[in-house]
Amino acid sequence: MTTKNPWRPASIEDRMTPTIGILLINLGTPDATDPASIKRYLKEFLSDPRVIEKRGLLWWTLLNGIIIPRRVKKSGRAYRLIWNEAADESPLRTITRAQAEKIGEAFGGDPRIMTIWAMRYGAPSIYEGIQGLANAGCDKVLVFPLYPQYSAATTASAMDEVFSVLKEMRWQPSIRVVPPYFDEPTYIETLAEHITRHEQTLRWKPELCLASFHGLPVSFIEKGDPYQAQCETTIAHLRAKLGRESKTMPLVYQSRSRRAIWLDPDMEETLANLASDGVRNLTVVAPGFAADCIETLEEIEMRAKNVFTQAGGENFSYIPCLNDCTKSVEMLCHVIQRELSGWCCQTNSN
Template sequence: MTLATPADPEAAKALAPLQAGASSKTGRIGVMLVNLGTPDGTDFKPMWRYLREFLSDPRVIELNKAIWYPILYGLVLTTRPKKSGANYARIWNREKNESPLRTFTRAQGQKLASALGDLPNVVVDWAMRYGNPSTESVARRLVEQGCDRILSFPLYPQYSATTTATANDQLFRALMKIRRAPAIRSVPPYYDEPVYIEALAQSIERHLANLDFEPEVVITSYHGIPKPYSDKGDPYRSHCLETTRLLRAKLGWDEKKLITTFQSRFGAQEWLQPYTDKTVEKLGKDGVKSIAIVNPGFSVDCIETLDEIGREAAETFHHAGGENFAHIPCLNDSAEGMAVIEAMVRRELSGWV
């Protein structure tokens, strides 16, 4: 990087320190993988902190604060931390004392850094929208390492204001506190990218080949959003349906073999349907004996996939009369998953490297 010397002697004097440090303090490119977030522990206090940050986000809960905050602080945050903590405890990575989401996201960052070894000017890091490591702390760390450009990668294949948009919001809030803010790019949704569809298909076929039964129905279960959000223009539902359509075509399956549902609803209002739990129950009651569920909307396995699907959905299916149940893991840091991340990052770095 070369800085032109101004004709004004005073300006030249002021610019001299920048010229001297330009080669070592700037000119690098940061790549920040951003996932949803995770509590720091399963006890009440860390769960309370995490849920407060998450459920205080106006992108997630669009209710007026005057209505929502009394409910949040008076009811939700007095009861939900204990229940959620118990759920997290079942899937907790006790070796590293952290959630699987943090474990997998770290692994993705490490493997991406290795894959981009031919780009010595690129620094890879990872952050959380809620919890730690925070988006702000990682943004500052990248800037301190000389990154004057940052490529942010919200790890959500399908766009929603509740995920991709709020991840970008948080990054720009962090930049408001940095005097020398870097240039920013954000990886767009990749719900229909051929490399992503290919990775999902390969992962599904590989895992199904290792089962001792053949599922009659495979469910693509996506995290839901309130229906009013979709009605107001959030494209999330259409992105999910398109992912399933492309995946169905790639696998050569029909609409009865691969279906779409939505999970993780919260509160009393209507969410996107059909609901995963209701669908699983109905399949069991209708005589379907073998199913599998995959979560294409999650980049890594987490509480919603490992516990809500791996435990709760399995119990629901068995109680309804089903016999064989399988949860197909997320792409995580698998070879297929890393192929998607690397391909998207290399494409979006075009012109910078």
């Protein structure tokens, strides 16, 4: 049976149809908080060989027989704590949609450009995102994995899926990929301003600001993953911009798993130690996340706060991700516009 080719070059008569697609990609989210939805999401996520490199019959038995069943209840409870009840979706989906819409508005003066968003795991899928751009007539696609720091477990996984979709298509678009923006000056400047504004709203003075990045097994770094070096570069630039030292802006890693040796220092251990050492007031920022999600809203804002206060800390404030605030959208548009050089274009963000 012949299938319709979704990709088609724009004709002269169709020249006002979008020809450039911007595909924003974030990690993913379950569709709901019920056990079936959580299980479906976890299975897709934990079955990715970029995330869990162990393979074989033993691993699959452990994954499906022990690991996923144990995580379903815990993850469901965590998602329910942060769920956007009004929209009946996770905050990550709400925010990523808003980012795409506002970026689309910024490029709204150019009818050739279309912005769409997708999730690596869950819906909307990368396949749906690419199909949407194809159906709109886009013959050039800029893929933007929304991870400031590169890791094979995030950026590479997203691109694996992009190319997996494209390899099934007879006629393909031209593809560009936005590189990691861990040392992008506008990203550092936007983060620094965001931290300063948040801390100025507090009725107490933070003694230090903890910069928490998602953890990664040490084995990934030993195999050549640049993630740790890029996290350290980001925090070095951020400290310099804010005029802070490592002792007043420590770098930590979160989401450690017990089944491997992970990057140190651990966020929760550091918080407990700081409180025990007499630190009473601090803020926490998560520079590795482009949008708030379960790792920031539940793990940091709720769980980490409890760890700190139970160990003797008094004032704790989580600094939200840049999300879809005006400065964040302007920064993302700046990066996009640079990567679209030669294809177009001007934004309406000025």
